[in-house]
Amino acid sequence: MPWDDVSPDEDPRVLFGLDELAFGTETGLWPITSTDRGEIVFLLSGLNAPSFLIADGEGGWSRYAMRFAEWLYRYLIGEDMTGPNSSAFYLGPVKLQRLPMSAGERPEPWYGPDRGM
Numbered sequence: 001m002p003w004d005d006v007s008p009d010e011d012p013r014v015l016f017g018l019d020e021l022a023f024g025t026e027t028g029l030w031p032i033t034s035t036d037r038g039e040i041v042f043l044l045s046g047l048n049a050p051s052f053l054i055a056d057g058e059g060g061w062s063r064y065a066m067r068f069a070e071w072l073y074r075y076l077i078g079e080d081m082t083g084p085n086s087s088a089f090y091l092g093p094v095k096l097q098r099l100p101m102s103a104g105e106r107p108e109p110w111y112g113p114d115r116g117m
Contacts, residue, residue, distance in 0.1 A: 012053060012061045029053060039082040054082045
């Protein structure tokens with residue numbers, strides 16, 4: 001996607017004061033997880049405090065300045081953690097998936113403990 005065609009209110013460089021948008025570099029964005037709704041969570045490296053940028057899959061971006069454990073906990077209890085009006089709460093244990101580490105492996109789903117909620 002060419003960033004020159006993105007309006008300033010949807011450009012993460014403008015929204016978050018970044019000089020450029022790079023991925024996987026020392027001062028760039030690192031994709032660390034995604035959701036079953038298509039959101040992608042990026043670690044914004046190169047800062048003193050942890051910060052995450054969330055791409056909602058429809059051109060919207062949100063930023064959260066907190067540790068990942070806090071972000072994940074708040075996401076799992078149903079707070080708006082991927083943008084405005086984005087809350088989602090699923091009953092029961094969280095489904096996780098181990099990703100393949102070699103060509104012969106397949107994704108391996110597993111479930112966390114019952115959350116008692």
